[in-house]
Amino acid sequence: xxxxxQLDSHxxxxxxxxxxxxxxxxxxxxxxxxxxxxxxxxxxxxxxxYTSAATLVKGINGFEAEFxxxxxxxxxxxxxxxxxxxxxxxxVVSTSLPIQGAxxxxxxxxxxxxxxx
Amino acid sequence: xxxxxxxxxxxxxxxxxxxxxxCAQDMNHNSMYWYRQDPGMGLRLIYYSASEGTTDxxxxxxxxxxxxxxxxxxxxxxxxAAPSQTSVYFCASERLVNTGELFFGEGxxxxxL
Numbered sequence: 567x568x569x570x571x572q573l574d575s576h577x578x579x580x581x582x583x584x585x586x587x588x589x590x591x592x593x594x595x596x597x598x599x600x601x602x603x604x605x606x607x608x609x610x611x612x613x614x615x616y617t618s619a620a621t622l623v624k625g626i627n628g629f630e631a632e633f634x635x636x637x638x639x640x641x642x643x644x645x646x647x648x649x650x651x652x653x654x655x656x657x658v659v660s661t662s663l664p665i666q667g668a669x670x671x672x673x674x675x676x677x678x679x680x681x682x683x
Numbered sequence: 684x685x686x687x688x689x690x691x692x693x694x695x696x697x698x699x700x701x702x703x704x705x706c707a708q709d710m711n712h713n714s715m716y717w718y719r720q721d722p723g724m725g726l727r728l729i730y731y732s733a734s735e736g737t738t739d740x741x742x743x744x745x746x747x748x749x750x751x752x753x754x755x756x757x758x759x760x761x762x763x764a765a766p767s768q769t770s771v772y773f774c775a776s777e778r779l780v781n782t783g784e785l786f787f788g789e790g791x792x793x794x795x796l
Contacts, residue, residue: 575723598783609687609773609787610726656725660783670741671783673725 568593568659572674580682585644587677589657592638598660599640600671601631605653613655616640627651652681685709689774689788696764696795704759704791706774714777715757716741716785717749719770726773732757733780764795 573588591597601613614625621633627650631642640657657674687708696702708715713734718726718741728741732751746768748760761768771792775785 600783602785607789609789610775610785611787612784615782615784658783670728670731671726671785673727675723675725 568597568672570599570657570659570672570674572655572657572677574677575675576678576680578680578682579647581649582646585642585647585651585679587642587655587657587679589640589642589674590638591640591657591659593659599631599633600658600660601625601629601640601642602656602658602673603653604656604676610656613642647679647681649681649683652679654678687774687776687786687788689772689791691791692789693792694794696761696793698765698795700764701760701762702764702793703761704772704774704793705756706758706788707756708774708776708786709755710776710778710786711754712776712778712786713754713780715751716775716777717747717757717759718773718775719743720773720790721770729759729772761793764793766795769793769795 569592571590599616602610603613604610614623616623616633624630629644654676656676658671690705716731717729720726727743730749732738735754738749750758771790773790774788778784
């Protein structure tokens with residue numbers, strides 16, 4: 567069965583410094599992987615998606631993630647943090663066999679990112 | 684530009700009461716989903732609907748029912764609310780079939796006393 571583990575429940579960085587949010591996945595198949603972001607009291611928004619086309623995936627707001635099969639990782643990075651990046655981030659893996667045309671996603675526990683001025 | 688709209692945003696119930704969470708999307712998406720979010724547990728799928736007229740159970744369906752009223756609307760019903768159903772509920776729709784690219788509503792915070 568597919569699963570994801572986010573290695574940090576809380577990450578705190580200073581504005582202007584790099585961001586690294588770590589995610590490991592488990593999958594019997596070549597997975598589709600996602601990062602979603604949730605700002606306070608808002609719904610989730612897709613940040614980026616990996617589907618085997620390229621191992622380095624660029625997303626919105628300067629975020630990117632690298633798929634490393636040998637390490638079963640899909641870490642999220644950003645070179646320079648901005649105050650507006652403060653949010654909860656979820657690593658997500660898809661099931662390999664969509665049922666009835668619907669995609670079933672498995673969410674990690676989330677990493678809360680705090681940006682210090 | 685409404686996207687996915689959920690109502691109500693907040694609700695307090697007593698144990699045993701029933702209620703329905705409403706969800707509507709205006710993006711002409713086929714697939715719709717209901718998730719619940721609990722601290723430290725990410726999101727867990729309750730029910731989904733791949734297309735109008737079809738629904739199926741997700742990971743945690745017990746205590747819930749759903750109705751896909753038409754292509755736009757997908758409601759979640761709690762027949763007899765329990766304190767364990769205190770949670771934040773999110774409705775989502777999928778842009779293209781099997782992409783995993785979901786659009787979420789802003790959530791409905793439910794407290795069961």
